[in-house]
Amino acid sequence: MSEIVYPPVIKTALGLFKALNLKFRLEGTEKIPSTGGAVLVSNHVSYLDFIFAGLATHPAGRLVRFMAKKEIFDNRVAGPLMRGMHHIPVDREAGAASYKAALTALKSGEIIGVFAEATISRSFTVKDIKSGAVRMAVASGVPLIPIAIWGPQRLWTKGRKRRILQRNIPVTILIGEPMYPKRGDDYDKVTQELHDQMSELLEKAQREYTDIPKAGEDWWQPAYLGGSAPTPEEAAKLDAEEAEARAARRAAREAEAGEKKSD
Template sequence: MAEIVYPPVIKAAKGLFKALNLKFRLEGTENIPATGGAVLVSNHVSYLDFIFAGLGAYPAGRLVRFMAKKEIFDNRIAGPLMRGMHHIPVDRQAGAASYKAALNALKSGEVIGVFAEATISRSFTVKDIKSGAVRMAVAANVPLVPMAIWGPQRLWTKGRPRRLFQRGVPITILVGEPMHPKRGDDYDQVTKELRQRISDLLEKAQREYPDIPAADEKWWQPAYLDGAAPTPEEAEALDAAEAEERAARRAAREAREQG
């Protein structure tokens, strides 16, 4: 397919990274297959993760097609860019079409990027993940590649103001060894192993991160490292409350439309 949008977007992003003096640590990029399909599965700590997950595949010469919620594609600015880079919209009310599109892309040799937690983790630990990424890799007969990202939450994450132009922030991107699930495997067990691999990579990134937050900046550090981020249990409660509010707004909107 023609790549008119993706290369200049990458060039612009790298120029911005340089201007902001972002300090990158990339490890394991050799684990991204140089050719053929693959499912790249990353943790999710910020609204910018697709940029940095894509950067992790760039040394292998691969362009990642991310699965992202359709609301992003509906945005008048982000939408044309997302479509131009051939990312895949996901309608949570009708996921079959996006799954089919991703499967076709994998079979044609593309790398598909998945944030299997579905939403940003407020605790900055890996939430429970579903088996969709594993099933997709098996159906397309391609490897699963775990990835962990750490640092972008300091720029823009859920519940915090945007600080997109903060200078000198370290960004860690760690890529794990590929997994090769096959038909007949216990998909739930493979998913548990995938989650553990991502968690191990993330913990390594967090423990080896070069910056230590100041007293008033501990919000971006996980609780298990004496940070002020919510614990996984607290984060789950916050997510549940947010889901209830979203459902209430949707019901109110539908009632108005019907009235």
């Protein structure tokens, strides 16, 4: 597979991180396989997570093909980059094609990156996850590798202004023990085990994080550590309201399109 785009993007990102003096804590890189496919499953706290999750495999000399929502690929700037790096677009209303593309990549020895929560967690805890990552790992005969990311939410997350040029921000990336689900397993049980391991990694990253929020800046700290981020219950309510509003906008667009077509 031609890699004209991905290496320069990584080099540019690393140069920017150095200029901003981002302070990385990267642990568990020895758990990334040097060859063969794997499903890398990350928590989701920011719009920049795919960049930092990709760093988890960098010491092993591996590249990650992330599954990302189709709208990113439709963007005139991000789209060509995403396609050039051979990431996989996901259409939530027609996911079979993206699932098939991911399986093909896994069977050819690629690492596929998945944000199993689907959307950013406003509570900065691990939301419920679906069994798709487990099913992909089983179908392609590859391991699941959970990781946790903490820190990028301070740069750009849902409901907050972008601060991507902030300096001296610590970023933690912890890689957990690989899991090897197989056919015949209870996929829901394995998915819960995956969720539990991701949650443990994230809590470790949060409790051991070197920075403490300044006065008035505790929005990026989870509620269970005394921060003002929404609780999981509050976050779920906000997500539901957002989903309802999105559905209403989509229905309105479809109705408008139908009226224009009838005219």
